[in-house]
Amino acid sequence: MEIVAYVPGKVLDVKVAVGDEVQEDQEVAVIESMKMETKVYAESSGIVAEIRVKPGCMVELGEVLLVLK
Amino acid sequence: MDALRDVIYGSGLLHVTWGTVLMWSAAFLLMFLAIKKQYEPMLLLPIAFGMLAANLPLAGLMEPGAGFLWRFFHYGVEWDIIPPLVFLGIGAMTDFGPVIANPKTLLLGAGAQVGVVFTLVGAHMLGFDLREAAAISIIGGADGPTTIYVGAKLAPSVLGATAVAAYSYMALVPLLQPPVMKLLTTKAERQIVMRQLRPVSKVERLLFPLVSTLVICLLVPASAPLMAMFMVGNLFRESGVVDRLVKSSQNELMNIIIMLLGLSVGATLSAETFLRPQVLMIFGLGMIAFILCTATGVLLAKFMNLFLKEKINPLIGAAGVSAVPMSARVVHAIGSEANRKNYLLMHAMGPNLAGVIGTAVLAGVFISVLGG
Numbered sequence: 001m002e003i004v005a006y007v008p009g010k011v012l013d014v015k016v017a018v019g020d021e022v023q024e025d026q027e028v029a030v031i032e033s034m035k036m037e038t039k040v041y042a043e044s045s046g047i048v049a050e051i052r053v054k055p056g057c058m059v060e061l062g063e064v065l066l067v068l069k
Numbered sequence: 070m071d072a073l074r075d076v077i078y079g080s081g082l083l084h085v086t087w088g089t090v091l092m093w094s095a096a097f098l099l100m101f102l103a104i105k106k107q108y109e110p111m112l113l114l115p116i117a118f119g120m121l122a123a124n125l126p127l128a129g130l131m132e133p134g135a136g137f138l139w140r141f142f143h144y145g146v147e148w149d150i151i152p153p154l155v156f157l158g159i160g161a162m163t164d165f166g167p168v169i170a171n172p173k174t175l176l177l178g179a180g181a182q183v184g185v186v187f188t189l190v191g192a193h194m195l196g197f198d199l200r201e202a203a204a205i206s207i208i209g210g211a212d213g214p215t216t217i218y219v220g221a222k223l224a225p226s227v228l229g230a231t232a233v234a235a236y237s238y239m240a241l242v243p244l245l246q247p248p249v250m251k252l253l254t255t256k257a258e259r260q261i262v263m264r265q266l267r268p269v270s271k272v273e274r275l276l277f278p279l280v281s282t283l284v285i286c287l288l289v290p291a292s293a294p295l296m297a298m299f300m301v302g303n304l305f306r307e308s309g310v311v312d313r314l315v316k317s318s319q320n321e322l323m324n325i326i327i328m329l330l331g332l333s334v335g336a337t338l339s340a341e342t343f344l345r346p347q348v349l350m351i352f353g354l355g356m357i358a359f360i361l362c363t364a365t366g367v368l369l370a371k372f373m374n375l376f377l378k379e380k381i382n383p384l385i386g387a388a389g390v391s392a393v394p395m396s397a398r399v400v401h402a403i404g405s406e407a408n409r410k411n412y413l414l415m416h417a418m419g420p421n422l423a424g425v426i427g428t429a430v431l432a433g434v435f436i437s438v439l440g441g
Contacts (some may be wrong), residue, residue, distance in 0.1 A: 004265075006265065006412030006414075006415070007401075007412055007414045007415055008415070025409045025410070033414055033415075034394040034397065034398060034414060034418075035394075036394075036398045036401070036402075036414070038401065038405075038412065038414060039405070039409075041409040041410065043410055061265070061266065061268075061415060062265060062268075
């Protein structure tokens with residue numbers, strides 16, 4: 001499943017790496033939007049298959065951040 | 070010896086009173102809040118210095134007809150030039166996508182303004198006349214330029230105090246709003262997840278300021294100075310073809326205008342106008358206004374949910390208190406606290422921006438009913 005950005009802004013941090021196992025509601029990334037740090041949480045558990053962003057890049061509303069298997 | 074006597078008598082030192090010193094302390098306190106605590110520094114710092122400047126005896130900076138700061142206040146604020154220009158800049162900075170994607174949020178922007186009306190009644194009952202009460206209660210709209218605009222038009226005697234109160238409480242939004250929001254919502258309501266906003270087309274983005282200008286300015290002509298400028302700024306932004314104008318509106322224009330606005334409004338705060346018991350009441354009523362507006366925004370959202378199949382998270386109603394984007398951030402934080410799957414920031418921006426329009430429209434209504 002895809003984890004998308006529900007807020008537009010700048011990616012500050014990606015907390016996981018490809019291959020990591022994540023739990024539901026685990027923090028996986030931080031995006032700065034409206035000058036506020038918003039945490040991105042995994043909506044279900046799984047294994048990180050792809051990471052499509054890195055710290056410093058700008059994302060739009062709905063852009064895919066990570067893909068879980 | 071005569072020359073020395075002239076210098077001493079010409080200096081303001083002999084005219085310093087306890088009131089003057091108190092005002093300096095108040096100005097220094099505001100500067101401390103602005104610099105150290107970072108309370109809305111862009112406005113509070115000029116306002117604080119204006120306050121200091123107004124309390125320099127014999128300097129005559131606010132001397133009617135002759136004072137340098139008086140001229141900015143008279144021609145800039147009293148002549149309605151500065152506040153509409155601030156709105157031009159704000160419109161150029163605003164992305165109305167979240168409002169267009171979810172037009173219900175316009176109602177939430179209106180809902181939060183109901184708190185202003187309640188505060189107006191309360192202020193009037195406490196002894197302020199209707200025009201002063203309107204200028205004070207509009208603080209709840211959490212919009213600095215609108216507060217200043219209403220103050221200048223209806224009750225210049227309370228203008229300085231309402232401006233200081235408005236900007237101070239905007240900085241305190243993270244403290245003032247959460248208790249009210251949590252009191253009026255259940256945990257289950259706070260956990261309501263709001264999914265993705267639909268994408269908004271360029272045509273919609275261009276139509277929004279045009280249709281809004283027509284509708285709002287025809288219905289409430291007194292709001293036109295603020296609303297028309299807000300919308301032209303937004304039109305510049307959305308057209309995509311006048312980038313230089315947009316950049317200037319967002320940056321150079323805003324920066325210059327804000328400095329002049331802050332200085333001239335702060336300079337109305339002489340000891341005579343500020344050191345009155347009414348000022349404490351104004352600060353108290355301002356806080357009440359913020360709280361009531363948060364409450365009416367949340368309550369309207371809850372009411373709307375009775376009729377909606379896809380429920381909205383009532384927390385976003387609190388963002389109708391248009392401290393942009395502070396209230397939206399607070400809504401997001403509380404929503405995330407209740408349910409990590411919730412990302413309310415962009416959803417809250419809808420009511421947040423709609424609230425700016427709502428406050429300006431309400432200001433227009435106040436001015437047309439009470440002014441003249």
